[in-house]
Amino acid sequence: MLDLAGPLHAWTEEGRDFAVATVVAVGGSAPRPPGAALAVSADGAAIGSVSGGCVEGAVYDLCVQALQDGETRVERFGYSDEDAFAVGLTCGGIIDVMITPFTGGRTVEEAALAAAARAEPVALARVVRGPAGLLGRALLARPDGSYDGGLGGVPDLDRTVLDRARALLDTGRTGTVELSEDGSHCPGGLTLLVESAVPPPRMIVFGAIDFAAALVRAGGFLGYHVTVCDARSVFATRARFPEADEIVVDWPDRYLRRTETDGRTVLCVLTHDAKFDIPLLTEALRLPVAYVGAMGSRRTHEDRNRRLREAGVSERELARLRSPIGLDLGARTPEETAVSIAAEIVAARHGGTGAPLTGSATPIHRRGREACPQPA
Numbered sequence: 001m002l003d004l005a006g007p008l009h010a011w012t013e014e015g016r017d018f019a020v021a022t023v024v025a026v027g028g029s030a031p032r033p034p035g036a037a038l039a040v041s042a043d044g045a046a047i048g049s050v051s052g053g054c055v056e057g058a059v060y061d062l063c064v065q066a067l068q069d070g071e072t073r074v075e076r077f078g079y080s081d082e083d084a085f086a087v088g089l090t091c092g093g094i095i096d097v098m099i100t101p102f103t104g105g106r107t108v109e110e111a112a113l114a115a116a117a118r119a120e121p122v123a124l125a126r127v128v129r130g131p132a133g134l135l136g137r138a139l140l141a142r143p144d145g146s147y148d149g150g151l152g153g154v155p156d157l158d159r160t161v162l163d164r165a166r167a168l169l170d171t172g173r174t175g176t177v178e179l180s181e182d183g184s185h186c187p188g189g190l191t192l193l194v195e196s197a198v199p200p201p202r203m204i205v206f207g208a209i210d211f212a213a214a215l216v217r218a219g220g221f222l223g224y225h226v227t228v229c230d231a232r233s234v235f236a237t238r239a240r241f242p243e244a245d246e247i248v249v250d251w252p253d254r255y256l257r258r259t260e261t262d263g264r265t266v267l268c269v270l271t272h273d274a275k276f277d278i279p280l281l282t283e284a285l286r287l288p289v290a291y292v293g294a295m296g297s298r299r300t301h302e303d304r305n306r307r308l309r310e311a312g313v314s315e316r317e318l319a320r321l322r323s324p325i326g327l328d329l330g331a332r333t334p335e336e337t338a339v340s341i342a343a344e345i346v347a348a349r350h351g352g353t354g355a356p357l358t359g360s361a362t363p364i365h366r367r368g369r370e371a372c373p374q375p376a
Contacts, residue, residue, distance in 0.1 A: 001037040001109075002124060002197040004048050005116035008039055008102075012110050017042040017103045019063035023050050024074065024128040024193045025176060027094035035174040035195045042067055050097055051077070059097060066101040072136035074098045074128060098128050098193075100136055108138040108149035115140075116197035123169040125161050127151060129191035130181070141165035151190075156182055165194045172198040172264050200225045201290075202261065205244075206252045206280060207270035208235035211295065214338035215268060216244045222342060224266070229255050231276070253279035256287075266291040266345050268325065272300055278307050285317040291348050293325035293341065300324075327354045 001008070001022045011018050018041040023034050038048040038056065040063035050059055055077045062075060078094035102109070112124040123141040127134045133152070139161050140148040147165075150158045157179070164177045177192045203219040205212045208230035219226040220243055227246040230236040236249045248255055252271070261267075267284050271277055272295050281304070284292045296304060301323045308318060326340035327347070347354045353362060 001035065001039075002112060002116045002122075002195045003035060004037050004039055005113045005197060007047055009110075009113040009117035011039075011041060012102070012113060017067060017101070019066040019099055019101045021050055021059045021063055021097045021099045022193070022195075023095050024098045024126075025096040025191075027078075032095070033174070034176060034193055038063070040064060040067070051095060055095075059099070062097075062099045066099045067103065070101050070103060072098065072100045074135070096128070098126070098136070106138075108140050111148055112138075112140045112195075112197070115142075119199055121169060121196075121198045123165040123194055123196045125151075125165045125177070125192045125194045127190055128176070128193045130189055134181075134190065139165065141169060143169060154182060161192060164192075168194045169196045169198065172196050172201065172262075201264035201266070202227065203266045203268065204229060204256070204259070204261075205268045205270060206230070206276070207272075207295075208232065208237075208240065209270055211334045211337050212268075212270050213241055214334040215270070215341055216241055218338040218342040219266075220245075222346070227259075230271075251279075252276050253283050256280060256283050261287055261289050263288055263290060265289040267293070268341060269294040270325075272296040274304065274307060277304055278311055281308060281321065282311050282313055285313055285320050291322065291345055292320055293322035293344065295325045296323065298324065322348070 001020050008018070008020070018039050021038045023032055023036045026034060032050055036050050038046065038050045038059055040046050040060055046060060049056060058077070066073070074096055076094060076096050109124065112122055115122040121143050125139045125141065127137045137151045138149050139151060139158060141162050143166065145166065147162050151161060160179055168175055174195045177194055179190045179192065181189045200223055203224035204227045205215055206229050208228055212228060216226050216228060225245045227248060228236060228241050228244045229248040229250060229252055231249065231251045233249045236247050238247060241247055267289055269277060269280060277294060281292070281294060294304065304323070305318060322344060325344070326337060327344045329336065329340040329343070331337040331340045344354065346352065
């Protein structure tokens with residue numbers, strides 16, 4: 001739901017009633033992940049999607065029904081072998097969808113939408129399976145540990161939900177959490193969907209070259225906040241990189257030391273110049289970022305690895321380096337190369353193999369659940 005925060009917050013500001021259908025669980029080859037949402041206003045307008053088109057009509061009707069009766073409900077949609085024309089997912093997957101009416105009184109969700117619309121980091125935890133009295137109950141968690149709402153007046157449960165929601169918020173993830181009703185252990189009688197709303201992840205492209213211009217466009221398409229950094233002011237210009245969110249003229253390693261990165265950040269080193277690459281990669285490979293890739297030929301790669309070892313980079317740190325950068329697509333042009341780099345970033349993010357799906361038995365969609373923490 002929080003992926004529609006901007007327009008939904010605008011609807012609340014306008015006083016419009018609406019209902020939101022949110023994917024709360026998936027199975028098999030479902031087309032959209034947990035957190036994907038379709039919203040329908042009282043005047044019939046619709047935004048978003050829960051299935052890429054398979055069951056949108058049926059979900060739309062359920063939203064209209066929720067606006068009429070004011071009830072929160074969870075419905076399951078899946079492929080029907082008995083009736084090929086029945087409402088279902090022709091891709092063979094299963095999705096559970098929670099339909100929630102917003103006709104006033106849902107202050108916790110409205111606060112979450114307002115915060116997410118302002119690009120403030122928040123997590124919204126909602127009960128999607130459990131006793132009828134708790135279904136749809138919500139808790140809004142913030143990074144500083146403060147929260148709004150609650151799940152029924154059980155302090156231990158609220159504290160446990162807050163801890164788990166903040167853990168997902170720290171990594172910018174959306175996922176399900178299973179707990180007991182008293183919050184003392186998991187799994188139990190409750191399942192919660194925790195949606196995280198965080199600023200977009202960062203892509204930092206080092207090296208203001210033609211390949212970088214194409215990668216900036218690909219990074220923006222993937223939803224990254226893209227920064228271009230180069231020590232040469234004549235190349236690092238807005239005219240050459242009009243689609244970059246930020247352009248920095250600085251020595252790459254110095255900039256990397258002073259800028260903020262996190263576990264979602266991707267670093268793409270396209271300079272293939274030892275005087276830039278070695279100090280930069282020495283810093284980069286010791287940061288807890290999602291991806292570090294470096295451009296260069298096989299010969300450049302071997303020479304760079306030798307220099308990095310001489311600079312004190314360990315074999316474990318060196319193993320994190322994706323070099324030569326990108327997947328083997330046979331790319332030649334800057335645009336094709338950008339696609340190969342973007343493809344490797346996506347594969348690294350979701351655990352993909354990079355192999356063709358044709359003839360492969362691996363799952364098309366990889367889904368994860370938030371694991372129950374092990375006892376100390």
